[in-house]
Amino acid sequence: MPYGWWGRLLEVDLSTKNVKITKIDKGTMRRYIGGRGLGVKILWDRLGQKWEEVDPLGPDNILLILTGPLTGYYPGGRVCVTGKSPQSNGVVGSTVGGEFGVELKCAGYDGVVVSGVAEKPVYLWIEDEEVEVRDASHIWGKDSKETLRVLTKELRSEMSKEHPLHGVCKEPSILYVGPAGENKVRVAAVTAKLTHAAGYGGYGAVMGSKMLKAIAVKGTGPLPEVAEPEVFKKALDDICKSLAQSFTMRYWGTGSAGYTVGVDTSSEPIRNWQEEWHDETRYGSSSFESKVWIKRFWGDFGCPTTCLKLAMIKYGKFKGTLTDNPDYELQAYLGTNLGVFEPEGSVYLSAKADDLGLCGIQIGNVLGFAAELYQRGILTKEDLGFELKWGDVEAFARLQEMVAYRIGIGDVLAEGTYRAALKIGKMKNTNLMPYAVQVKGIGVGAHGIRSGLDYTKPTAYVCNLQGGDHTSVSNLDEKNRPGEWEAILIDSAVVCWFNFREDYVYRFFKVVTGWSVSEAEVYNEIAPRIAAIQRTLLLLGGPDVYWDPRADDDNPLRFYEPLPSGPKKGMTVKKEDVDKLKQIYYEAAGWNEYGLPKGETLEKLGINEVGKALEKVKRRLQIP
Amino acid sequence: MNEEKAKIWIFRDYERCSGCRRCEIACSLKHEGRIWPEASRVRVFMLIPGLEIPHLCTQCPDYPCISACPFKALTVDEKTSAVLVDVDKCTGCGKCIDACPGKVPFIHPKMRYAVICDLCGGEPECVRVCMEAGYNALLKVPRFATQAYKVYARKPEDIVRDLALKVYGEEWGEWI
Numbered sequence: 001m002p003y004g005w006w007g008r009l010l011e012v013d014l015s016t017k018n019v020k021i022t023k024i025d026k027g028t029m030r031r032y033i034g035g036r037g038l039g040v041k042i043l044w045d046r047l048g049q050k051w052e053e054v055d056p057l058g059p060d061n062i063l064l065i066l067t068g069p070l071t072g073y074y075p076g077g078r079v080c081v082t083g084k085s086p087q088s089n090g091v092v093g094s095t096v097g098g099e100f101g102v103e104l105k106c107a108g109y110d111g112v113v114v115s116g117v118a119e120k121p122v123y124l125w126i127e128d129e130e131v132e133v134r135d136a137s138h139i140w141g142k143d144s145k146e147t148l149r150v151l152t153k154e155l156r157s158e159m160s161k162e163h164p165l166h167g168v169c170k171e172p173s174i175l176y177v178g179p180a181g182e183n184k185v186r187v188a189a190v191t192a193k194l195t196h197a198a199g200y201g202g203y204g205a206v207m208g209s210k211m212l213k214a215i216a217v218k219g220t221g222p223l224p225e226v227a228e229p230e231v232f233k234k235a236l237d238d239i240c241k242s243l244a245q246s247f248t249m250r251y252w253g254t255g256s257a258g259y260t261v262g263v264d265t266s267s268e269p270i271r272n273w274q275e276e277w278h279d280e281t282r283y284g285s286s287s288f289e290s291k292v293w294i295k296r297f298w299g300d301f302g303c304p305t306t307c308l309k310l311a312m313i314k315y316g317k318f319k320g321t322l323t324d325n326p327d328y329e330l331q332a333y334l335g336t337n338l339g340v341f342e343p344e345g346s347v348y349l350s351a352k353a354d355d356l357g358l359c360g361i362q363i364g365n366v367l368g369f370a371a372e373l374y375q376r377g378i379l380t381k382e383d384l385g386f387e388l389k390w391g392d393v394e395a396f397a398r399l400q401e402m403v404a405y406r407i408g409i410g411d412v413l414a415e416g417t418y419r420a421a422l423k424i425g426k427m428k429n430t431n432l433m434p435y436a437v438q439v440k441g442i443g444v445g446a447h448g449i450r451s452g453l454d455y456t457k458p459t460a461y462v463c464n465l466q467g468g469d470h471t472s473v474s475n476l477d478e479k480n481r482p483g484e485w486e487a488i489l490i491d492s493a494v495v496c497w498f499n500f501r502e503d504y505v506y507r508f509f510k511v512v513t514g515w516s517v518s519e520a521e522v523y524n525e526i527a528p529r530i531a532a533i534q535r536t537l538l539l540l541g542g543p544d545v546y547w548d549p550r551a552d553d554d555n556p557l558r559f560y561e562p563l564p565s566g567p568k569k570g571m572t573v574k575k576e577d578v579d580k581l582k583q584i585y586y587e588a589a590g591w592n593e594y595g596l597p598k599g600e601t602l603e604k605l606g607i608n609e610v611g612k613a614l615e616k617v618k619r620r621l622q623i624p
Numbered sequence: 625m626n627e628e629k630a631k632i633w634i635f636r637d638y639e640r641c642s643g644c645r646r647c648e649i650a651c652s653l654k655h656e657g658r659i660w661p662e663a664s665r666v667r668v669f670m671l672i673p674g675l676e677i678p679h680l681c682t683q684c685p686d687y688p689c690i691s692a693c694p695f696k697a698l699t700v701d702e703k704t705s706a707v708l709v710d711v712d713k714c715t716g717c718g719k720c721i722d723a724c725p726g727k728v729p730f731i732h733p734k735m736r737y738a739v740i741c742d743l744c745g746g747e748p749e750c751v752r753v754c755m756e757a758g759y760n761a762l763l764k765v766p767r768f769a770t771q772a773y774k775v776y777a778r779k780p781e782d783i784v785r786d787l788a789l790k791v792y793g794e795e796w797g798e799w800i
Contacts (some may be wrong), residue, residue, distance in 0.1 A: 072659055099645070099670075106661065149799055152671065165718045167730030168679070168780055170662070171670055193673040219735040222652070222660035233653060240646070244757055294791060297642040297759060299673060302649055304757050306642045310674045312792065320793060322674070 003227040004512040034068030035080035037492035052542030056086035057209040066111035068494030076303030076496035081198040090538030092201030097300040105171040106219025118211040136213040144178040175216035178357020180404040187362035195324040199359030227514030253307035257329030259284035267448035269337040272368035277566025302460025304322030323351040332365025332446035339390025354406035365443025445470020451568040485527035532597040549595035631767040640761040643676035647750035665741040669780035682776040692723030700735040706743035726777035
C-alpha cells in the first residue's frame, strides 16, 4: 500500500459514459511524482503518437485533474489541471488553489481523467465510490457565481436527504466553467470558489469543448496514511510556524505589488507593456486596504500564509462587486496594463473575469493588445462598436463580455492574443506581432525582463515549457540549472509556489510518502525527464499552429524596445544576448542547439521512446 | 503551574476565520490519527466562499443531546463540560443530531458512533493551531454558569446567512 497517494485514477469517458478505475504503479509515481509530471506522462502515453492531429478542443483531447502525493499534507491545497493546451498546443500544468484535491483524495482518487465529448451539457458528480455523469442543462449558460450557487445548493440538499446521519452536510468541492469555457474561448479558465482559477493553458475551453460544465466531488474518507505519522505532525507544525512569519505574503498577499513592481522594479505591464514603470501611490496596498479589502486573511486548505484578501466594493457604480485581492497579476493585467489605476476598476474587471470564467492574466493581455490596436488606429470604433480608450473600465468590461460570448470582434479576440494577432493582421493586412506580448500562444505573466530588476531574467519566457507562464520561468538558477526544474517540482508535488520551501518538500516526501527524494534526483532525473517530454509535446504542437524554436524560442518583440520611462529608462535586453543565453539554457537542460532534447539525454533519463517523436519534429523543421 | 483544568468554552469569531481548515487537520490528526476533514469534530463549512464557518459543539447547559440519547451513550465531562461519547454504547441512531439545535453532531463516516467535540480534555488542538496562526477565530476561554453558550448552537446555514447579510450585503442573503 502506498503512503500519501492511492494509486487510483478515476476515468470517465463522456462519449460512452463509461466510468472505470485505472491503477498508477509505484515506479510511475516515483518517476513523475504527480500533478504536472504525471499529466505529461499520461498525455505522452495516450496521445503522444498522434499529438499533432489532436485538436485540443476536439473529442480526442483528454482533461486531467491531478493531485500530487503532498496534496492535503503540505500546507495550502491545490490541484493541477492539464491536457493538450488550446493555447500552446503543448502541455501546461495549470494549478488552482482550494479543497478540490483534498476532497478527491478523500474520495479515494489521485486524479480524474476525462475523455470523449458529451452529447449535451453534463457535470460530473463524484461521491466517494459513486460516480455519475449528470445532466447540466439547467446550469449551462449560467455565469460562474450562479453555477456554483446552484450546484452547491442542490448537491447539499441531495446529500442531506440521502445521509441523514451525516448531520448537516458540508458542501462538495467544485471545479466549473463560466460562459467563456462553454464558448470554447481559448483564454477561459477552470474556476473554483468564486474567485480561484487555473488560468494558464486555457483548460476552461477544453471543459467547454467536452460539454462538461463542472466536476463536483465529496470524499468522506481520510487522506491516505502517511509513512511516518509522528514525524509528519512535527514537520507540519514546523512548516506552519515558519510560513506564518512571512509578513508580506500574509498581510498584503501579492496585493502590494500593483504599486511596487511598477515603482521598485520597473517591470509591470502598463498599456500593453508600452511602459513598465509607474509611481501611482493611489494604486498601492494602502488604497486597496482602506477601500475594498473586507477580509485580510483568506486561505485554502491547510494554508498558514493566507495571502488571499477578499475585496468588495460597497459604494458607487460598481457596488456589490466581489473578488479576491485582486492579486498582483490581476492588479497589473486588469489594471495598469489597461491604463486603470483605481482599485475599484481592477476589482470590477477581476470580478467580471471570475463571473465569465476568463483567465484574468490572459484576458488582460488580450484586452491590452486590442486597446493598443485601437490607440494606433488599427482597430477602430467601427470594428469594436465603441471606443476603447486606456483606463475606460466599462469599455474593457464590455469587451470582456464580447470575448466570453464570442460577439463581434470578441469572437476573434477569444482566440487569444497570438491567434487574434494572426487573424486581425490578415484582416488589416499588417503584421501585428510587435503588439502581441505573448510566447508560444500564451500571454506573458506580469513580470517584465527589461529593467533587469525582477526575478524574470532575459530568457524567463524564451525556453519556457509553458510559454508566457510567469510561475514556470526558464531562467538559469543560482546553480546554473534550468530554473524551470523547480517549477516542475512545485507543480508535480502540487504545492503552492508561495508556500514552497525546497527543504520542507523533501522532508514531506520522506514523512508522507516514504520516498527519499534528493535534490540531485529532482534536478538530474525527475525534472529533466518531465521537461524533455513536455518540451517534445510542445514542439510537436498542431494542428492549427506549430512552433519553430529558432524563431519562437524568443521574447515578445516588445521586450526588445527600450523602456520609455522611469529610473530604468532606455534599458532593454539585446537579441544577441538572449540568443547566447538561450544556448546556455539548452545545454544546461540537456537539449541540442535547436532546443531539442539530445539522444544521450533521453537515454540517461530512460525515455528513449521520445526520440521517435523528436525525429518527426526534426523533419518538420528540416533540421539535422 | 499545575492548575486543575477549569471548565472551558471555545469562543468562535466567524469573521476572523480564514477558511484555512487547520482546525480540521489538527482535530482529525489528534482524534483519528489521520487528516480526515469529514471526521473532524470541528468542521469548516464554506456554503459561501469567503464566509467560512467553523462548526462545533457549544456545550448547551441543558445538553439536549444527552437527554435525547436512548442508550445513555453521552455524558458530560465534569472537568471541562464537554460531551463525551461512549463508542461502545452508541449505536449511531442519530437522535442526538435531531436533538441538537445546531445539528452539530454527526455519525462518523466509517464507524457507527456519534462524533462530538470533547474539548481535547481541556487543551483543544483546533484552538492551538488557530491561535498559533494568529487568526484567533477560535479561542479557549473560561466557562461560566450561564445559558449564553446555547445561542451558539446554530446550523451553519443560519450563521452564514447572517454573516452574508452583514459582510457581503443584502443580495447575498438568499444565496444558500
